[in-house]
Amino acid sequence: MAPSRVSRIRPLLVLASFLTIWWLAPVAVRSFSKASFSLFEAPGELAYSRLKDIQDYWGLREHDQDSLIEAGRDAMRQANNLQIQLQKTQSLQDENQRLNDILRLPPAPGFRYEYARVIRRDVTAWWQQIIIRKGRVDGLAPGQGVVFAGGVVGRIKDVDAYTAVVELSSSQSFRVAAALVGSPDPVIYQGVETEPFHTPTGEARNVSINLDLEPGQELQLVTSSYDSVFPQGLLLGQINHLQKSTNGLDKSGVVSLDPGLNNLHEVAVLVPDQSTLPTTLPAKPTSPSRPASTAARRPGANP
Amino acid sequence: MNANRAWYVFAACNILLLALTAMVNDWLGGWGLSLFLAGPCVVWPALRLGPGWLIPCLMLSGLAGDAALPTPPGFLMCLFVAGALGVQALFPQAARWQRSQQISLAWVLNGLYFFAFTIWAMAENHAGGRVFFERVAADFCLSQIIVLLVASWHFDFQASVLGLVGSTAGPHRAGAGY
Numbered sequence: 001m002a003p004s005r006v007s008r009i010r011p012l013l014v015l016a017s018f019l020t021i022w023w024l025a026p027v028a029v030r031s032f033s034k035a036s037f038s039l040f041e042a043p044g045e046l047a048y049s050r051l052k053d054i055q056d057y058w059g060l061r062e063h064d065q066d067s068l069i070e071a072g073r074d075a076m077r078q079a080n081n082l083q084i085q086l087q088k089t090q091s092l093q094d095e096n097q098r099l100n101d102i103l104r105l106p107p108a109p110g111f112r113y114e115y116a117r118v119i120r121r122d123v124t125a126w127w128q129q130i131i132i133r134k135g136r137v138d139g140l141a142p143g144q145g146v147v148f149a150g151g152v153v154g155r156i157k158d159v160d161a162y163t164a165v166v167e168l169s170s171s172q173s174f175r176v177a178a179a180l181v182g183s184p185d186p187v188i189y190q191g192v193e194t195e196p197f198h199t200p201t202g203e204a205r206n207v208s209i210n211l212d213l214e215p216g217q218e219l220q221l222v223t224s225s226y227d228s229v230f231p232q233g234l235l236l237g238q239i240n241h242l243q244k245s246t247n248g249l250d251k252s253g254v255v256s257l258d259p260g261l262n263n264l265h266e267v268a269v270l271v272p273d274q275s276t277l278p279t280t281l282p283a284k285p286t287s288p289s290r291p292a293s294t295a296a297r298r299p300g301a302n303p
Numbered sequence: 304m305n306a307n308r309a310w311y312v313f314a315a316c317n318i319l320l321l322a323l324t325a326m327v328n329d330w331l332g333g334w335g336l337s338l339f340l341a342g343p344c345v346v347w348p349a350l351r352l353g354p355g356w357l358i359p360c361l362m363l364s365g366l367a368g369d370a371a372l373p374t375p376p377g378f379l380m381c382l383f384v385a386g387a388l389g390v391q392a393l394f395p396q397a398a399r400w401q402r403s404q405q406i407s408l409a410w411v412l413n414g415l416y417f418f419a420f421t422i423w424a425m426a427e428n429h430a431g432g433r434v435f436f437e438r439v440a441a442d443f444c445l446s447q448i449i450v451l452l453v454a455s456w457h458f459d460f461q462a463s464v465l466g467l468v469g470s471t472a473g474p475h476r477a478g479a480g481y
Contacts, residue, residue: 008392008395010354011354011391012392014354014388015388018388019385022381033377037369038371040370041367041370044322121328121332122329122371123335124328124442125438125439125442126420126423192434194438196334196335196336200335
């Protein structure tokens with residue numbers, strides 16, 4: 001017997017009721033359902049990540065002794081090189097600190113690095129994110145910057161107790177103030193979707209109209225001091241072609257990001273160091289005749 | 304029909320499929336590709352459960368899928384429920400369909416869900432342009448090819464698990480209620 005008209009409409013009535021109830025449900029209920037499911041799934045993801053670590057460990061155990069000796073020797077060379085670079089960096093930091101003291105500048109915000117393993121990559125046409133194995137209990141919070149050996153990875157978007165979601169710098173919703181090495185003008189960087197079988201890319205906008213690139217020449221795009229999420233000078237990517245924007249007032253260019261961005265295994269989260277954050281506002285000048293340079297004092301410095 | 308056992312079997316199988324898809328996407332991310340396999344999750348619950356068990360089943364699997372997505376809470380769940388109830392309304396005799404027709408239904412639903420996510424991404428991130436649509440086209444083609452293979456496996460897997468738990472969830476008759 002053919003189903004009656006009412007029985008055919010019934011699923012649609014149920015659907016309309018369901019969608020109305022869900023739409024009318026308070027935002028807190030909907031958010032709670034998402035957060036609780038996320039927490040419920042977190043142990044599974046952590047277990048999966050640990051299993052991958054064990055798999056990697058047993059894979060490495062298969063290496064023969066000669067290759068391990070070779071790898072150890074290479075690592076020692078790299079460690080020596082890094083030690084020399086560390087001394088140079090320390091001397092530059094000391095000089096920088098001395099100049100800051102002379103100019104009485106407030107300290108730049110400092111960061112500590114919180115290293116985290118990547119649990120899962122989720123690089124689709126709609127969003128580009130990774131899930132890392134550190135969370136709120138490790139001091140992570142939304143908005144913090146994430147970096148790796150190849151430069152900027154992205155920004156923390158969402159944090160749970162033991163995991164965090166990082167929006168990649170190749171994501172279209174990732175935007176940050178940047179600068180070109182050798183150019184004082186600020187630039188806007190925004191992610192662009194990754195084409196299949198291509199390295200991830202972004203776009204640099206508001207590049208000075210006077211800046212020209214010779215064929216084969218490359219410009220490095222780095223983070224700028226205008227952005228408080230990342231310290232100044234971290235590599236975002238390379239630009240090898242600039243073109244005039246549609247408004248004709250500035251230029252834009254495609255930024256080639258590090259190919260390693262799509263194969264991340266470990267990243268470092270830039271957690272703001274509380275000890276370098278100003279705890280009090282700089283003292284206001286008491287009289288108009290007071291020099292402007294004394295208005296901004298370092299916290300803790302004697303007046 | 305032992306639907307009170309079948310609904311959580313379907314939900315568990317759906318969560319497993321979504322988790323496996325996430326694992327494959329982790330690997331595919333290196334090549335700038337991704338899979339989207341939501342269509343098969345809806346077909347058997349829609350064909351074998353009445354609305355009373357269908358909604359809890361798809362709420363559970365949809366919310367589990369939603370947890371890892373940057374979409375608004377309940378986005379995938381609403382798509383799942385809308386798809387299943389839409390199938391029951393449009394195709395009351397679909398419960399008696401052959402396996403090939405069920406796979407075709409999974410293929411169509413997967414395409415529609417993919418389209419819904421693309422619309423959401425365009426509205427949310429102002430996504431667009433040549434690169435975006437190239438990537439969407441690549442992911443869509445890959446997903447629609449793979450879903451043909453995965454749907455068949457997923458239905459077999461669900462049938463095996465139903466057999467293991469001793470449930471004999473038969474086809475849902477239109478208007479049969481629960």
